[in-house]
Amino acid sequence: MNDSWTRAIREAEDAFWQIVFSARKRVGNRGVLLPKRFGTKQKIRRFLRRRMSPCLAERVMRNLQLRKIRGRLAIPVGDGIGAPPILNTKRLSQAKGRATVAVWFGFDREDRFFRVYQLRRRASGGWIIYGRHPLDYPFNRRFLQLLPGCCASCA
Template sequence: MNKAWIRAIARAEDSFWTIVFSARKRIGERGVLLPERFNSKVKIKRYLQKSMSACLAERVIRNLQLRRIGGRLAIPVGDGIGAPPILKKKLLSHAKGRVTIAVWFGFDKDDRFFRVYQLRRNAKGQWIVYGRHPLDYPFNRSFRKVSTGCCSACINCA
């Protein structure tokens, strides 16, 4: 299996945690302030788009649950231990410039899960993640077949 594909997946997972762990100054229970590097959604999106599609970056930003405290951007108070290690991977499909891979993650034997990633080459020729699906891939929650990408916007940009 191509190591560049796995590096692209790891880079996409690590980018979320880089933003979370960069927040240092806690303001009570209201949140933890992000540094100057990530003080706007535009900066965060630009950083995330180095490893994922614009649509997926928007979803990650929504998952951060950003808020403003004293005019500065912050994330909710919480803790995390980072991106889980990759235990196993399986190539599901491969076409010119596009790849679908199932990846199993886990911190220990009791906490293992997998995600299905869709990758493609960007304009610079690097692999980026443009779809990240939970266990119900390739179907959505109503068991309808899902087309490529993480949403209808990705279908247009794919």
């Protein structure tokens, strides 16, 4: 298994939680204000696109449920424990500059789950995630044929 794939997956999962945990100032039950580093949607989008495709970054931004409070971006009040640790990985397929990897996560024995990631090599040499199951793993209905990317810009 390629360690750079696992590192790219871990960094992408941690990116979401890094944004969530950066929020400190709570405004009642309305939300928690984000710092200036993540003060605009464009800054968040740019931060996420370092690790994932533009389409996946947009879906992650929707999961943040961003809102404006007193003219600043905020996230809903809640708690989280962060990205789950990676327990095991398995390469499902690999082609030149592309890979499909199944990753098992889990906090404890009763709470284990897996996701399938599609990775693509960047021109700079690193890896970027452009697909993530169960939300957007591009299978056809019979689960036989792989379809390219999640949208035209990712293909």
